[in-house]
Amino acid sequence: MDLTYPPEAEEFRQEIRGWLQDNLPQGWFDDGFQMTPEEKERFNEEWTERLFEGGWICATWPEEYGGKGLSTMQGVVLAEEFARARAPMRADFFGDTLVGPTILANGTEEQKKYFLPRILDGSMRWCQGFSEPDSGSDLASLKTTAVQDGDEWVVNGQKVWTTQAQFADYCFVLARTDPDVVKQAGISYLLVPMDQPGVEVRGIVQPDGTAEFNEVFFSDARCPIDNVVGGLNNGWKVANDTLTFERGMSATTGYRRFEEEYRLMVDAARERGLDRDPIIRQRLARYHSRIQILRVNGLRSLTSAIAKENGTFLSATEKFSVAALGATNKMFWSEMHKEAMELALDIFGAEAMVSTTGPERGSWPATMRAEGRESYPVSPMVSAFFFSRSETIWGGTSQIQRNIVGERVLGLPREPKPQPA
Numbered sequence: 001m002d003l004t005y006p007p008e009a010e011e012f013r014q015e016i017r018g019w020l021q022d023n024l025p026q027g028w029f030d031d032g033f034q035m036t037p038e039e040k041e042r043f044n045e046e047w048t049e050r051l052f053e054g055g056w057i058c059a060t061w062p063e064e065y066g067g068k069g070l071s072t073m074q075g076v077v078l079a080e081e082f083a084r085a086r087a088p089m090r091a092d093f094f095g096d097t098l099v100g101p102t103i104l105a106n107g108t109e110e111q112k113k114y115f116l117p118r119i120l121d122g123s124m125r126w127c128q129g130f131s132e133p134d135s136g137s138d139l140a141s142l143k144t145t146a147v148q149d150g151d152e153w154v155v156n157g158q159k160v161w162t163t164q165a166q167f168a169d170y171c172f173v174l175a176r177t178d179p180d181v182v183k184q185a186g187i188s189y190l191l192v193p194m195d196q197p198g199v200e201v202r203g204i205v206q207p208d209g210t211a212e213f214n215e216v217f218f219s220d221a222r223c224p225i226d227n228v229v230g231g232l233n234n235g236w237k238v239a240n241d242t243l244t245f246e247r248g249m250s251a252t253t254g255y256r257r258f259e260e261e262y263r264l265m266v267d268a269a270r271e272r273g274l275d276r277d278p279i280i281r282q283r284l285a286r287y288h289s290r291i292q293i294l295r296v297n298g299l300r301s302l303t304s305a306i307a308k309e310n311g312t313f314l315s316a317t318e319k320f321s322v323a324a325l326g327a328t329n330k331m332f333w334s335e336m337h338k339e340a341m342e343l344a345l346d347i348f349g350a351e352a353m354v355s356t357t358g359p360e361r362g363s364w365p366a367t368m369r370a371e372g373r374e375s376y377p378v379s380p381m382v383s384a385f386f387f388s389r390s391e392t393i394w395g396g397t398s399q400i401q402r403n404i405v406g407e408r409v410l411g412l413p414r415e416p417k418p419q420p421a
Contacts, residue, residue, distance in 0.1 A: 009073045016081040023050050024087055048090050048122065056082075057090050058100060058120055065104065065112060066120040072305050076253075083253040094126040094164065095119040099172045099191075101245045106189075106230035106238050115170075115191070129159040129173035129192070129216060130239065136161075137400045139174070140183045140236065144218065146175035146190055153177075153223040155192060158215060161394075165201045165214040168194050172242070173218075178233050189235035191227040198222065243395070255294040258337065261344070261384065262287055268347050283343045290336045297329055328409075331401035334391040341388040344381060353382060 005013075025043060027033045035043060051057050060075040061067025070078065082089055090096060100119045103111055118124035135142040144157025155175055165171065171192050178186035192199075198221030203211025230238035266284060269275045345352055392398045406412040 005073065005077070009077050012074050013077045013081060016078055017085075019054060019056075020081065020085045020087055023054070024085065028087075029085070047088065051090055052121070058096055061100070061104060061116070061120075065116045072302070076302055079253045083256050090122070092119070092122060092125070094128055094168075094172075095122075095124065098128065098242050098245055099126050099170075102172070102189075102238060102242045103229060105241055108226070110226065111191075111229065124170060125164070125168045127162050127165040127168035127171045127194070127214075127216075128242075129162060129171040131161050132158060133160050137397050139239075140187070142174055142176060142187070144173065144175045145179070146173075146177050146188060146223065148177075148225065151225045153190060153225060153227070155190065155198070155218040155221040155223055158217050160213075160215050161204070162201075162214045162216045163212060165194070165216050166203065166211075170194060171216065172229070173223075174235050174239055177235075181233070184236040186233055187235035187239075188232055189229045189238040190223050191229065192218070192221060192223045196221060253298075254333065255291050255298060258287075258291045258294065258333075258340070261340065262291060264381075265340075265344055265347055268344075272347065272349070274347055280343075280347065283346075287336070287340045287343065290332075294329075294333055294336070297332075301329070328401070328405055330395060331392075331398050331405075334388075335398060337391055338388045341385040345385060348381060352379065 059068040146153040177188040200217040204213045
């Protein structure tokens with residue numbers, strides 16, 4: 001692992017910094033900068049257009065598909081500078097970050113030419129159809145089926161926790177296309193249109209009355225026969241590629257939101273005289289140390305990605321280290337953050353849990369308010385606390401991650417399956 005970036009990467013960094021300084025609102029980099037609701041609304045409307053004109057949306061995609069063809073290192077520098085400036089990238093997570101790169105890696109040329117331009121210009125919105133009521137952690141046990149009928153697939157089943165399904169034009173769906181083989185081998189990755197009679201979206205209402213997550217019911221829904229990504233019955237491999245894109249997108253930037261939270265905790269501890277409490281000091285030091293471990297692990301991931309891109313040979317020890325890092329990283333940061341937000345509550349005290357007295361100062365990352373949910377009836381810090389409770393679940397539970405580490409990295413025997421009574 002090299003902690004220094006090559007000169008050409010630093011030159012590109014200056015280019016990105018200059019563009020951000022020229023295009024972000026005046027005063028953006030000043031301490032205490034804030035926008036009025038009207039200014040924020042206007043900024044959100046104009047910013048995506050500026051990103052598109054600058055070529056920064058999906059900039060690592062090949063030029064023939066609308067990107068800039070940036071290298072892995074350039075893509076990392078781009079993400080780092082946007083994170084440093086707290087400048088938002090386009091919020092189309094499912095299109096830009098998940099299904100777009102998946103189609104690039106596994107799709108046919110026809111799929112790339114049809115779907116990628118529409119993802120790039122924002123005219124096609126997406127949602128993810130993986131989890132089911134009885135197939136979350138054990139995703140390969142999914143029951144949604146797709147049966148060929150002429151030149152179409154007929155899809156039946158139910159998906160759950162489907163974020164933004166109410167707005168999506170397409171859903172990338174895992175469905176069982178061969179029931180007679182082992183469960184991972186009979187799954188296909190389908191691109192299913194949402195605007196059709198056989199698709200019903202039901203919002204899962206949360207305590208604040210909103211419904212960000214949804215159930216999606218497929219009842220003889222139709223999907224073109226050519227909308228299989230990566231080949232028939234190869235969906236398990238394709239889905240794992242999608243999850244890799246999800247977990248690898250912020251390898252060298254993900255730690256930054258935790259650093260911001262850490263600074264807010266230190267400031268609050270000083271204001272309350274808790275910076276002299278030995279237990280609080282130790283817990284803060286533990287959080288800081290873990291953030292630095294996360295930062296270094298991100299650089300290790302970057303090093304292995306660049307080595308792969310350049311065709312550099314990795315030793316058996318290095319390959320093992322990369323595999324172990326990928327399996328443990330999500331478990332590491334999600335459990336770290338859950339513990340850290342319990343520390344935040346202890347620092348701010350009982351009043352932090354009351355919506356009328358909770359801490360408003362600062363921008364707490366990963367909160368509902370950071371996503372534009374100003375009506376969410378708790379303070380930003382408490383919202384971050386609630387969000388941290390879910391992080392050890394979504395994207396692969398900590399229990400499943402431990403099984404992966406034990407079985408695939410350490411070579412331990414597989415977990416025994418429960419036997420019927």
